Amino acid sequence: MSCVLLLIEAHSVSGQNQAVDSDPAEATVPFALPKSGPFTPSDIEIKNDQSITDWFRSAHADAAARAFSHWDGEEEINAVCATCHSGEGFRDFHGLDGTTAGSVEGPINTGGVVDxxxxxxxGLSEIKEVAFPSGLLHPVQGVEASCMTCHQGRTAGLTVSKAIGELDIDTPNPELRFINPHYATAAATWLGGYGGSGYHYDDKDYSGRFFHARPVSSCVSCHEPHTLEVAFEPCLTCHQANSPEEIRITRQSYDGSGDTNKGIRADIQANAATLMEMVKAYADDVADAPMIYDGTRYPYFFADANGDGVIDESEGRPAAYTSWTPRSLRAAYNWKLVTADPGNYAHNPPYMLELLYDSMEDLSVPLGTDMQALGVLR
Known part of the structure; x- marks a missing residue:
């Protein structure tokens, strides 16, 4: 009865009751809900429907991708992996779910994505810095915390230095294992020598964070945050090219080809290929233990003791390469770090070229390779 009185009171003027001209049903619905049917979902306007659609079609939302489905058989994501392979794990790690920040308490269920x-x-506004594997605490603002947390890799040059310690530089050690910088290491690449992601050789200087042009100050300056696609048009303000891969940025050749009409990406790829050949040659000629690289399965480098081009097997499984020396391990690590970031040519080309050159130069000593004859530049 009180509800009826309130409705009548709401439609009175100067204390006098008057007839209600509007539809009583409309007067009693204070929410933005669709009128009673028939209606279709398409009639409901959703302000951010395009952003949701773009995200749903992106790699961040692909629940079937290996990045999110790898743990399905285990029914729980490992705590060390959950931070970046599940939105739930990310919030747990940063304490955005009310737990202690800095670790994943879990358990984190499978099936999640970067939501x-x-x-x-x-709570992202409260995160002021992100820790990198090198020990660096890098200041961040807002959504940078998400990008920097998950695209930094899991190891650093310091990890390699600790592993090789004072071991003899060219003696194979079965205790050494390949150190994987992980995947999609764009943030680590971008910060360069300042971030310490690569193995830095003694008495060498390394380029720091790649600042690029002033408007390019964060990840979302170039990447559309929902589709993850790169906006190329802004590049044309300063560069003449048909695609980001064709942008040169320098007038000298770094790969010894002398061709400065191609993009800097081509130089990085060529030098990476040269380094891989030198790593394999070192395994053959110096470590006396041939290897085979297979990028489709971990740990990527496998044994080929008789050099027949076929991966050896141990207990019915591919035999991991176990004849690493400190010299070959650090070179292979730098190679993997460079090639783990498909956008390295845009994120920090100087740093990529420096890591590749120094690794080649180091291997050239026991291999007797003439670096000047190779024509590569740092």
């Missing part, structure tokens, strides 16, 4: 709450959580 809306990973990048749009209000």
């Amino acid at each position: 809306c709450g990973t990048c749009h959580n209000a």
Whole structure:
């Protein structure tokens, strides 16, 4: 009865009751809900429907991808992996779910992706710095915390230095294992020598963070945050090219080809290929233990004791390469770090070229390779 009186009172003028001209049903619905049917979902306007659609079609939302489905058989994501392979794990790690920041308490269920709450959580504004594997604490603002947390890799040059310690530089050691910088290491690449992601050789200087042009100050300056696609048009303000891969940035050749009409990406790829050949040659001629690289399965480098081009097997499984020396391990690590970032030519080309050159130069000593004859530049 009280509800009826309130409705009548709401439609009175100067204390006098008057007839209600509007539809009583409309007067009692204070929410933005569709009118009673028939209606279709397409009639409901969703302000951010395009962003949701773009995200849903992106790699961040692909629940079937290996990055998110790898743990399905285990029914729980490992704590060390959950931070970047599940929105739930990311929030747990940064304490955005009320838990202690800096670790994943878990358990983190499978089936999650990089969801809306990973990048749009209000708590991101409270994260002021992100820790990198090198020990660096890098200042961040807002959504940078998401990008920097998950695209930094899991190891650093310091990890390699600790592993090789004071071991003899060219003696194979079965205790050494390949150190994987992980995947999609764009943030680590971008910070360069300042971030310490690569193995830095003694008495060498390394380029720091790649600042690029002033408007390019964050990840979302180039990457559309929902589709993850790169906006190329802004590049044309300063560069003449048909694609980001064709941008040169320098007038000298770094790969010994002398061709400065191609993009800097081609120089990085060529030098990476040369380094891989030198790593293999070192395994053959110096370590006396041939290797085979297979990028489709971990740990990527496998034994080929008789050099027949076929991966050896141990207990019915591919035999991992176990004849690393400190010299070959650090070179292979730098090679993997460079090639783990498909956008290295845009994120920090100087740093990539420096790591490749120094690794080649180091291997050239026991191999007797003439670096000047190779024509490569640092």
